[in-house]
Amino acid sequence: MEYLVTRTTRVPDGTPDQAVDEVRVREAARSRELAAAGHLVRLWRPPLRPGEWRSLGLFAAADDGQLEEVLASMPLRVWRTDEVTPLAPHPNDPALAPVNAGTEFLTTFTISVPEGTPAQAAKDTEAREARRAKELAGQGHLLRLWRLPGRSRALGLWNAGSPAEMQAILKSLPMDPWMTVETTPLSQHPSDPALIIG
Structure with missing residues (x-):
């Protein structure tokens, strides 16, 4: 099973820099071990405010x-809180496609089919959405897709050359008129397994 984990670290005031550096070194080493074991799949940094330590991790585990x-075994856990979102397979998931040069983005989709939409029209739109997802995966834009808890929600991992290109990609989706989308640009994390292993 896969999980998205939002990890927020707050180092207590007065903690010596040397102690922080030692924990960070141990955290990086543990991240490499977890990546090699297949538990840490990806790691990113979302946009941060000054002084904020936050990362997003894609983890794999048999169960909660x-x-x-796995999370408790990581050295920074002494200062970190983790918000876990379980992810379920999505029928349009291209499974980890090769990454193009560009920026990665996470998108949270909430789909609301307008009341009164004929069932066949909704079904046809879903089929066109699936075809478009395959096209975008083949172009290296759609990397992963999961179902989120709740009704008609999904999480996507994307690659685009710029925020404007990402917006154009999302607008090209057949279900765009029915979707509310939250987009988060991601930057590389030094302990990301894609950099360590790949």
């Missing part, structure tokens, strides 16, 4: 209990 063991 194993995920908690």
Whole structure:
């Protein structure tokens, strides 16, 4: 099972810089071990405010209990809180496609089909959406897609050359008129397994 984990670290005031550096070194080493074991799949930094330590991680574990063991084994957990979102397979997931040069983005989709839409029209739009998702995956733009808890919600991992290109890609989706989209630009995290292993 895969999970998106929002990790927020708050170092207590007065903690010596040397102690922080030592924990960060141990965290990087543990991240490499978890990546090699297949538990840490990806790691990103979302936009941060000054002094904020936050990262987004894609983790794999057999169940919630194993995920908690994995997260608890990480040295920064002494100062960090983790917000876990379980991810479920999505029928349009291209499974980890090769990454093009560009910026990665996470998108949260909430779909609301307008009341009164004929069932066949909704079904046809879903089929066109699936075809478009495959096209975008083939072009290296759509990297992953998961279902989120709740009704008609999904999480996407994308690659685009710029925020404007990302916006144009989203507008090209057949379901765009029915979607509310939250887009988060991502930057590389030094412990991202894609950099360590790939």
